[in-house]
Amino acid sequence: MTLSGRKKLTSMFLAFLCLVYSSSALAQPVIKEITGKEGDKIWFIEDHSIPVIQVKIAFKNSGSSYDSPQKSGIAYVLAQMLDEGAGNLSDIQFKKRLEEMAIEMDFDVDKDNFYASIKTLSENRKNAFEMLGMALTVPQFGSEAAQRVSGQLITSLTQKMEDPYYLSGIKWDELYFGSHPYSQPMMGKPETVSDIRRKDIVDFMRMKFVRSNMVVSVVGDISEKELDKLAYEYLYVLPKTPPNIDTPFLHNMIQEFIPPENAKTISLHSPNPQSVAAFGLPWLPYKHPDFYASHIINYVLGGGEFESRLMKEIREKEGLAYSVYTYPQNYDHASVLSGAVGTRKAKIKDSLDIIRKEIKKIHEHGITQEELESAKSYLTGSFAIKLDSNKKLMDFLTFVQLNDLGIDFFEKRNNYIEKITLNDVNRVASQLLDDSKLFTVVIGENEKQDK
Amino acid sequence: MKHGFITAFLATIVFFSANARAAITQSNEFTLKNNLNVVVLTDKKVPAVIHMLWYKVGSADEKPGKTGLAHFFEHLMFKETDYLRDGEFSSLISYNGGNDNAFTMQDYTVYFQTIARNHLPLAMMLEADRMKNLEFDKEKIEREKKIILEERNMRIENNPKALLAEKMNSSLFNGHPYSTPIIGWKEDIENITADDLKEFYERYYRPDNVTLVVSGDITADELKPLAEKYYGSINNGEKEIIRADLEKPLNISKHYVSLEDKRVKNPEWVRYYVAPSASSSKSEHALPLVVLAQILGGGETSRLYNSLVLEKKLALDVSVYYDEMSLGKSTFSFQAVPGKRVRFEQIETSVEQEITNLIKNGINNEELRRAKNLLRAQAIYARDGFKNMAFVYGFALSTGLSMDYVENWPDEINKVTASQIVKAAKYILTEKNSVTGTLTEEKQKENDIIW
Numbered sequence: 001m002t003l004s005g006r007k008k009l010t011s012m013f014l015a016f017l018c019l020v021y022s023s024s025a026l027a028q029p030v031i032k033e034i035t036g037k038e039g040d041k042i043w044f045i046e047d048h049s050i051p052v053i054q055v056k057i058a059f060k061n062s063g064s065s066y067d068s069p070q071k072s073g074i075a076y077v078l079a080q081m082l083d084e085g086a087g088n089l090s091d092i093q094f095k096k097r098l099e100e101m102a103i104e105m106d107f108d109v110d111k112d113n114f115y116a117s118i119k120t121l122s123e124n125r126k127n128a129f130e131m132l133g134m135a136l137t138v139p140q141f142g143s144e145a146a147q148r149v150s151g152q153l154i155t156s157l158t159q160k161m162e163d164p165y166y167l168s169g170i171k172w173d174e175l176y177f178g179s180h181p182y183s184q185p186m187m188g189k190p191e192t193v194s195d196i197r198r199k200d201i202v203d204f205m206r207m208k209f210v211r212s213n214m215v216v217s218v219v220g221d222i223s224e225k226e227l228d229k230l231a232y233e234y235l236y237v238l239p240k241t242p243p244n245i246d247t248p249f250l251h252n253m254i255q256e257f258i259p260p261e262n263a264k265t266i267s268l269h270s271p272n273p274q275s276v277a278a279f280g281l282p283w284l285p286y287k288h289p290d291f292y293a294s295h296i297i298n299y300v301l302g303g304g305e306f307e308s309r310l311m312k313e314i315r316e317k318e319g320l321a322y323s324v325y326t327y328p329q330n331y332d333h334a335s336v337l338s339g340a341v342g343t344r345k346a347k348i349k350d351s352l353d354i355i356r357k358e359i360k361k362i363h364e365h366g367i368t369q370e371e372l373e374s375a376k377s378y379l380t381g382s383f384a385i386k387l388d389s390n391k392k393l394m395d396f397l398t399f400v401q402l403n404d405l406g407i408d409f410f411e412k413r414n415n416y417i418e419k420i421t422l423n424d425v426n427r428v429a430s431q432l433l434d435d436s437k438l439f440t441v442v443i444g445e446n447e448k449q450d451k
Numbered sequence: 452m453k454h455g456f457i458t459a460f461l462a463t464i465v466f467f468s469a470n471a472r473a474a475i476t477q478s479n480e481f482t483l484k485n486n487l488n489v490v491v492l493t494d495k496k497v498p499a500v501i502h503m504l505w506y507k508v509g510s511a512d513e514k515p516g517k518t519g520l521a522h523f524f525e526h527l528m529f530k531e532t533d534y535l536r537d538g539e540f541s542s543l544i545s546y547n548g549g550n551d552n553a554f555t556m557q558d559y560t561v562y563f564q565t566i567a568r569n570h571l572p573l574a575m576m577l578e579a580d581r582m583k584n585l586e587f588d589k590e591k592i593e594r595e596k597k598i599i600l601e602e603r604n605m606r607i608e609n610n611p612k613a614l615l616a617e618k619m620n621s622s623l624f625n626g627h628p629y630s631t632p633i634i635g636w637k638e639d640i641e642n643i644t645a646d647d648l649k650e651f652y653e654r655y656y657r658p659d660n661v662t663l664v665v666s667g668d669i670t671a672d673e674l675k676p677l678a679e680k681y682y683g684s685i686n687n688g689e690k691e692i693i694r695a696d697l698e699k700p701l702n703i704s705k706h707y708v709s710l711e712d713k714r715v716k717n718p719e720w721v722r723y724y725v726a727p728s729a730s731s732s733k734s735e736h737a738l739p740l741v742v743l744a745q746i747l748g749g750g751e752t753s754r755l756y757n758s759l760v761l762e763k764k765l766a767l768d769v770s771v772y773y774d775e776m777s778l779g780k781s782t783f784s785f786q787a788v789p790g791k792r793v794r795f796e797q798i799e800t801s802v803e804q805e806i807t808n809l810i811k812n813g814i815n816n817e818e819l820r821r822a823k824n825l826l827r828a829q830a831i832y833a834r835d836g837f838k839n840m841a842f843v844y845g846f847a848l849s850t851g852l853s854m855d856y857v858e859n860w861p862d863e864i865n866k867v868t869a870s871q872i873v874k875a876a877k878y879i880l881t882e883k884n885s886v887t888g889t890l891t892e893e894k895q896k897e898n899d900i901i902w
Contacts, residue, residue, distance in 0.1 A: 049496060050834045092761070096752050099821050102828030121828055148760065148767075155767050155788060158716040164609060271714050274604035306529075306541045316538065319597030322605055342605050374546055381548015385499035385567055389836025 029393055031407055034228055040236055042216040043397045043407070044227060047390060051122045053220035054394045055132070057235070058402055060215060061254075061332075062114035062208035064188075065181040068249035071196050073153070073188015075114055078201040079107035080149045082116070085140035086131070094131070103128045105135065111182055112332045113402065114208060117394075122221040125230065133234030136209055141198055154190045164270060164443040165340060168278035171441040172338070175264055176280065180257050182334055207250045211240045217397035219390040257334035263437050270444030275348035279355060280338040281437040283328050284428075286403050292416045293428040294328065294337075299375040300367045301358065301433070302326030302339050307374060309358050314341065320351045330403075345444055352440065359435040366426030380414040478844070479671035480854055483683050486659035490844050490854065491674050492666035494837040500667035501841045502574045503563035504582075505849045507662075508655035510635070511557045511628035511695040511779070516642065519599070519635015522555040523643050524651050526595050528562060529553075533584040537591070540577050547573055555633055558778040559849035565838065568668045575681040582656055583685055587645045596640065603634050611712040611890060615721065618708050619888040620782075623723045625702060628695035629779060654690040658682055662848045666841035697779025698732065701725060703884040711893045719890040720798045722785045726879045728777035730851035736875035737775040740783060742867050743876055744773040745822040746814060747805065748785065752821070754809070755785075759801050765793050769802075776850045783879055795889050806880045814869040827861045 034042045067074040083098070083105055085091035098105055101124040108115045116136060120128035160166045170185050177183035188196075216235065218227055259282040270276075284294045295303075302310040302325050310324045326339035343351040367375075387393050400409045477493035513520045530537045544551045549566030551574075564574040607613045617632045624630035634640075663682065665674055703725060726740055727733035748755045748771025759766040769787040787798050833839045847857045 047496075049494075050831065052832060052835060054835075092752065092757070095750075096821070099750070099752050099825055102825045104832075119832060121831065148764075151790070152767050155717050162611070162714055162716055272604075272609045274601065274609050276609075304545065306538055307545050312538075315598055319594045320601070322598055322602035342601065342609075344601065344604060374542070378545045378548060381546075381567065382550065383548075385497060385548065385565065386550075388497050388499060388565070388838060391835055 028410060029387070031397065031410070032224065033407060034224055036228060036232055036236060038211075038236065038240070040211055040214070040216075040231070042218055042227065042231060043401055044217075044224065045219045045390075045393055045397070046222070046224065047219060048221050050390075051221050052119065052390065053122050053125055053128070053218065053222050054117070054119045054390055055129075056115060056117040056217045056394050056398050057132075057136075058215040058217075058398050059114040059116075059208050059210075059213045060402065061112065062204075062213060063109045063112040064184055064186040065111045065254055066204075066208070066250075066252065067181075067184055067188070068200065069181070069184065070192065071188075071200055072184045072192040074196055074200050074204050075109040076187045077150065077153065077193065077196050078204055079109055079114065080153060081141055081146065081201060082107045082135045082139050084145035084149065085142055086134035087138045087140075089134075091140070091142060091145045094135075097127075098131065101127055103131065105132065107135075109186055111184075111186060115398075119391075125222060125226075129230040129234040133237060136235075137237055139205075141201065143198070146198065150193055150196065153187065153193050157187060157190045157193065160187075164272055164274075164276035164342070165278075167268075168276050168340065168441050168443045169338075171266065171268065171443075172278040172280060172439065175266060175441055176260070176336065176439045177257065177334070178260065180334075181252070181254055182257060182331060203245050203247045203250060207242045207245050207247075209238055210242050211236065211238050212242075214238065215398060215401045217394050217401065219394045219397070254333050257331075259334075259437065263439050265440040265442070267442040267445035272444050273345060274342050275345045275442060275444035276340060276342045277348060277352055277440055277442045278338065278340050279352075279438055279440045280329075280336045281359075281434065281439065282432075283330075283335040283337040284432065285335045286330050286405065290424065290428045290432075293420050293424045294432060295379065295417070296372065296375045296420060296425050297362065297367070297429050297433060298326055298328055298337060299379060300371045301362060303328075304375065304378065307378070309362070310339075310341075310355060313354050313358060314343075314351050318350070318354070320344075320347055320354075324351070324355075348442060348445060352442070356435050356438065359433055359438065362429050363433045363435065364430070366422070366429050369422055372420075372422050372425060376417055376420065379417050383414060384410075477670075478854060478858070481671065481675065483658065483678060485683065485685060485687060487678070487682050487685075488662045488848070489674065489678050490662060490664045490848065491669060491671045492664070492837065492840055492844065493668075493670050494666060494840075495668045497837065498568045498668045499565060499837070500568050500571050500665055500669050501563055501565045501838050502571060502578070503561060503664045503666075503841055503845055504578055505662040505664060505845045506560045506562075506655060507558070507660045507692075507694070507849060508651075509556050509558045509560055510631060510633040511697065512655070512693070513628075513631065513635075516639060517647055518631040518639040519633075520643055520647055520651055521560055522634050523595070523599055523640065524648055525553050525555045525560050525562075526599060527585065527587070527592070527648060528581050530591060530595075531586045531588065532580050533586065534580055535577070540581065543573060543577060549574065557629055557633060559845075561845065561849075563841075571665070571669065572677060572681070575677055579681040579685060582658070582661075582682075585652060585656075587649045587652075589645045592643075592645050592648065596643070599634070599640055600637065603637060603640065606634060607632070611710060611715050612719065614712070615708070615710045615719070615888050615890045618710060619721060619723055619886050622706060622708050623701075623703075623725060623782065623886045627699050627701055627779075628697060653688050655692060657687045657692075658685050659687045660692055662845065664841050664845045664848070666844075667837040695779075701780070701884070705882045705885050706887075708886060708888045710888070710890050712890070713893045715890055715892045718789055718795070718892070720785075720787045720789060720795050721888040721890070722799075722802070723886050723888075724783045724879050725884045726773060726781050726783040728779065728781040728850070729775040729856065730778055731780045733878070736871075736878055737781075738863055739867050739871040739875040740773050740879065741775055741826065742819070742822050742864065743872050744771045744783065745826060746818055746872070747771045747809070749822065749825070754805055754818075755787075755802065758805055759787065759798065763801060765790055765797050765801055776846045776852065778850045799887065806876065810873055810877050810880075813873055816869075819869055819872075823865055823867070826864050830861045830864075 032044045064075045104119040302308045314324045321343045324341040479491045547570040551564040553562040729737040755769045759769045766787045773783045
């Protein structure tokens, strides 16, 4: 294969030439499901290539949307407090012990779930499981640590408000989700974080950290037998089901979100030279039969970086932005196609007009056969090679379990994409991709238009 | 995001080059007849590779008045060649399931693709093409200028912290090639011409000025014929490679830079010291400085965090950063977020007290052991996946270091003694070679600086 003698022929020609080089079949990770004595399950990939073990626990229905609406930020504060001392170890002792053994312990939340994860050298596995178990069952929540953590969080939240990308995302969620719990920011708000008390996080933890909510994924240098033993000893000490706590907000269920009829646009003033707009519209959930068709629409519209229509029109043709993109956000009870663009203040409206125009175009005329082929080719070809580290495999196991996609999802996933036809995509585009449902938040609209 | 994501990438570099290094047993190096240097790292877990070209030219090599040229040029590399249309490079990679990107630093410029192993020849063919056959279209260059100005808006102009860092760096390295921002000053970007770009290309983009790093499912025996085939026949140009004079003496005196910006919500205190790198003069201090940064400000068990955040409650956060991989001198930096009603001078005094204390009373064995354990464990964690190590080797080889340097790093870290660290601290952390920066909201009385 060589380029000489070829003058700008069609690119597809080249793509097939490459197949002459020895190809090796994609290696499939062997995913095991381990079932403990009491029925608890772990998804596990055994790998001894590096002496490292990574564990991720997700607690379902325990994310920021389950915060009390008056105290947005409870789940996130809990995440920040869990490594601030546990059992008989003070905050500083706990952290020093982690550092001593180079155990990395992280806690995080998204709208739906709470996550706890560890990375450890396999020689320290027992200590790592033990300390994770301590953090989840007997955290100290000392008042001095709590004050410090909440002060840090409030500062960091005020600082984040300076970032137009963060701000536009927060405002978009408020605008779109309205009174639904998904409108709450994941990290809380400065004014609500200061109201969070010890009892709030203790109750939240007792109610949520139970085995019926727990989804465990492990990748690394450990045997199945020992993993089962360590999990039994240090993780299955959590109660099976939630205790009886009468705090009302902890019993709130999240309803399926119904997208509003009328789209809205808001603009906020900003001193920045570059305006940032967040935009989005209703989308399909993973379990929907047309999900993969919508996935292809996203790739063609704004998900496929330089291959996307938005990047070609807004960046390459008009020079209006360095960055413009879309991506699907699939929550348990709502799905949206989100996107963002940054353009100098005087021209932000031009970028937004193009976005609307391109959405309309795909809505009315669909995508081309060539675009379909390119999207399928990228989405199938990149899938397995993106899972290029144990960390990513662990995240993948968690994702598949949380969305109930089946243990054979790795093998099946590309077939779902292969079978999509142009008719499927264009039918879905004509129903789904409706610019009249586009919600937009502009941070720093052109001053002239504000008047 | 794609094409020159300088700031985003800095975060990765903090991780890679300050901490993460480890030996890979299957590493090989060979050189083609035209002096193109090749590094192969074999890790067969996933049937994919990362293919990277590390050109030995960066922002430090730009002429006065032409800052941003190296980065501007990086953008052009995705445009038209004799054989390919604009953007076709990335289209071909995507069509074959791969991802590609690039970034520009002070000492080097990097282009890379992650792709299934059977498509490696495609990536090589495309890189070989743009090493020689790039076209320079004035109109397209003017359009790209707008995109780069939006990139500067997004990364720098919209972000007061980045503006302060730019001012401080300019002041610390006053008159030195490292004093200019990688993305370039706005007026300079506007003044870059097609001739500048063409001259730059002819001088620096040639096989003997690049390190090829390929990591993943590939051996040296497999790579050699491919490297010969695609890169072996490219000639080095006639122009002389002129690199910046990085040993140029710095005219250093202690000084202050302040930035008042109405967008700032939380004040910030930052100090930079000029420090040796592992390649500059006085390089014997480099590894002791890596350990020093960990002990002073590496996380929540560090001395500064303990003193300023936990004990004195002056700061909400404090951290230290040092990267020993730089062709010329490096920077040893401190950053603190003052608590409410805390004055900058209180932060400054406390940081200086901790430095004095360390120099006077030394380091205890326990904290030295903890810091070293953590650094060495992170070198093992960096081996998760085939991509990280490709970056680490690339950073090293592009900043005048060898493969041995990377492979011996954990052992060399282990050999660092307490007295070497104290000696390095004494040599570096003296006031005469520092610049201190403060970030405040306009007219903020509480944090007025009284020096």
